Amino acid sequence: MSKDLRNPLARARGLGSAKEGVSHWMLQRLTAVGLIFLTLWFVITVLSLIHADYATARASIARPWNAVMLIALIVTMFRHAVLGLQVVIEDYVHTRWLEVASLVAIKFIAVLAALSGVLAVLRIALGN
Amino acid sequence: MAQTGRPLSPHLQIYKWQVQMVSSILHRATGIINAVGSLIIVWGLASLAAGPDTFGTFTGIVGSPFGTVVMVGWTLNFFYHLCNGIRHLAQDAGQGYSIQSFVRSSWLAIVLAIVLTALVWGYILMGAHA
Numbered sequence: 499m500s501k502d503l504r505n506p507l508a509r510a511r512g513l514g515s516a517k518e519g520v521s522h523w524m525l526q527r528l529t530a531v532g533l534i535f536l537t538l539w540f541v542i543t544v545l546s547l548i549h550a551d552y553a554t555a556r557a558s559i560a561r562p563w564n565a566v567m568l569i570a571l572i573v574t575m576f577r578h579a580v581l582g583l584q585v586v587i588e589d590y591v592h593t594r595w596l597e598v599a600s601l602v603a604i605k606f607i608a609v610l611a612a613l614s615g616v617l618a619v620l621r622i623a624l625g626n
Numbered sequence: 627m628a629q630t631g632r633p634l635s636p637h638l639q640i641y642k643w644q645v646q647m648v649s650s651i652l653h654r655a656t657g658i659i660n661a662v663g664s665l666i667i668v669w670g671l672a673s674l675a676a677g678p679d680t681f682g683t684f685t686g687i688v689g690s691p692f693g694t695v696v697m698v699g700w701t702l703n704f705f706y707h708l709c710n711g712i713r714h715l716a717q718d719a720g721q722g723y724s725i726q727s728f729v730r731s732s733w734l735a736i737v738l739a740i741v742l743t744a745l746v747w748g749y750i751l752m753g754a755h756a
Binding site for chain 2: 527530531533534537538540541545548549552555556559568571572575576579582583586604611612614615617618619621622
């Protein structure tokens with residue numbers, strides 16, 4: 499028996515055992531809705547530049563609106579990816595140390611990749 | 627798995643294959659592949675920032691026959707995850723739960739992904755020959 503004397507509803511109101519309630523679920527969907535627009539914009543942007551030369555492509559990405567949209571895409575995309583990969587790892591990796599190591603690894607990789615992407619966009623946008 | 631003695635649900639192989647199972651499994655698989663694909667976006671942006679030579683190497687690899695096959699596959703992968711993701715968002719809002727519409731929307735996501743991939747690559751290849 500649990501020593502917790504609170505009833506289950508009170509515990510649920512305390513956001514459950516992980517203390518984060520539905521925030522994982524909700525953030526997965528919020529980023530999904532954002533990515534509908536951001537990825538479609540990205541596909542159209544890439545298609546408009548696909549036969550362009552280097553200077554044209556670079557100048558286009560350097561435009562403030564495009565740079566902002568790209569940074570938003572990079573951040574949202576990696577956040578969404580980590581949330582999704584986390585669930586897959588938790589569901590299918592049954593060796594505890596491997597599960598934890600994978601969960602940490604995807605977060606490290608995602609943060610490094612996102613920072614690299616943002617830095618690249620800033621270098622293009624700020625012209626160096 | 628802990629031996630609890632509780633009854634287990636039948637294993638996946640017991641069930642007859644249905645499109646809803648395929649669309650659900652594909653959503654995870656395509657999500658994992660998209661996560662890897664997001665690294666290609668970062669690679670492309672980093673090489674665009676690095677200069678014409680580095681970017682040329684990137685476009686050379688991506689535009690090679692092997693790279694093109696990967697890109698077409700990734701396009702299909704992406705559009706499937708997009709279409710089925712929108713389907714799941716609608717289901718999260720409580721829509722489309724009857725068996726009939728569940729099956730129909732599964733097929734719709736698959737067919738729409740193929741159509742959008744064909745449109746994108748039709749556009750790219752027509753531009754290449756223009």
